Amino acid sequence: MSEVFRHPWLSGAFGDAEVSSYLTPEVQLSNLLRIEAAQSRILGNEDAVKAIKNAKIKPSDPESPI
Numbered sequence: 001m002s003e004v005f006r007h008p009w010l011s012g013a014f015g016d017a018e019v020s021s022y023l024t025p026e027v028q029l030s031n032l033l034r035i036e037a038a039q040s041r042i043l044g045n046e047d048a049v050k051a052i053k054n055a056k057i058k059p060s061d062p063e064s065p066i
Helices: 017-021 025-042 046-054
Strands: none
Touching (some): 025 046
């Protein structure tokens, strides 16, 4: 984790093992995909919901060239 999170003011929150477990790239990516699926469901795009749920995306995957 970044050195800024070891600062005395922030270390109480970010230094906590339980809080840190929510900040891993895997957890953040999983949460992001859940939000995307929920938004697609609200917009009525069930095909996108299925695609998002079936996606096997990992933080180590290379970025998509846009």
